[in-house]
Amino acid sequence: MIQGHGDDAYRYGREIRANFSSNVYRHVDLGPLKEHLAAQLDAIGNYPEPEPYTLETAIARMEDVPTEAVCATAGATEAIYLIAHAFQGSNSKIIGPTFSEYADACRLFAHSAALVLNSEPRGGWYPASEHFSASETDTRAAGRAMVWLCNPNNPDGRVIAKSDLMAAIEKHPETVFVIDQSYGSFTQEALMTAREAAAHQNVIQLHSMTKRYAIPGLRLGYVVANPNIIKKIRQVRMPWSVNAMAIEAGLYLCGHPDTAPIDLPALLSEAKRLRSRLEAIPGIRVVPTDTHFMLCRLAEGRAKELKDWLAHEHGILIRDASNFEGLDEGCFRIAAQTTEQNDTLAEAIKAWQEAHR
Secondary structure: OOOOOOOOHHHHOOOOOEEOOOOOOOOOOOHHHHHHHHOOHHHHHOOOOOOOHHHHHHHHHHHOOOHHHEEEEOHHHHHHHHHHHHOOOOEEEEEEOOOOHHHHHHHHOOOEEEEEEEOOEEOOOEEEOOOOOHHHHOOOOOOOEEEEEEOOOOOOOOOOOHHHHHHHHHHOOOEEEEEEOOOHHHOOOOOOOHHHHHHOOOEEEEEEHHHHOOOOOOOOEEEEEOHHHHHHHHOOOOOOOOOHHHHHHHHHHHHOOOOOOOOHHHHHHHHHHHHHHHHOOOOEEEOOOOOOEEEEEEOOOOHHHHHHHHHHHHOEEOEEOOOOOOOOOOEEEEEOOOHHHHHHHHHHHHHHHHHOO
8 A cells, every 4th residue: 555654735735734544653852863974984995784683683672582583674564574574375364454565565465454444433433342342353263363453452442461472372373463562652542562472482463663763764663573473474485674873873873762752641541632632523533542643533534535625724644544445434543733833724624624614
């Protein structure tokens, strides 16, 4: 879905002044990281490590796992495709609605892939239940079984309870669970740790420095899993896939994990306030979220039309979420920004609703 992601401000020239379409929280201070990278520019004149073992060692130290349990990647998206390749031809279930790249990667590498909506219709329109059921992971098919899920989930920001997820993992030891924790830094709910993931024979955990540190242009992520699984994934990774500047950034961030601090309680409180403002607008529904981004739906009208109107009339960009499998043309996603920007968004959507009644 190369043309279907958020953060497509390039489509609108210089019109966009407030970007709600990406789940990256940009209001952080990257000054120290930028200064470090500026001093490392000579690195672009040489090839990086073909396999970024130095970075993997630093990540392993940060996560308190063996180096053999880590695979550094060019963002979490490369990790998704590497995993699908390493486990080519598996029977995969994808817990959705969710990030489309899981299904795209599975199709590319000949998986038998099926979307499983989690689980009962909620409020008459949104297919998400309060609890994750281990039965949803039962593939009942010959061959290797895999389950793909995002936790916190994109696009709705909901977290599967750790106890429910661990129960499913224990109940199905023959099933490989791919758990994308790219947004793990943006929730206060309990999540599986990297050490817990590496200790299981059937868990693959994804992490995104891109999301945590607001550096999507650098493409930087990593996988944590049992060393036997990491060995399989490393075997299909292209040489030099993680570029020199991304490696330098990763090494710096592992040594300075408090870079670009986020006041998470304040961010989540502001997201809750924004959600309340949106829910007060007639004709807008918002799914309860455990993080700073949220899934919304228009009772009438198309999210694409709202998106274009907000961009052209107010310089505001939202994510049309209608192309998430399982959602309809009224769905859109936003990520909370500053208080002023959030109020501007709410007022603009209210104006749209009033004009289109």
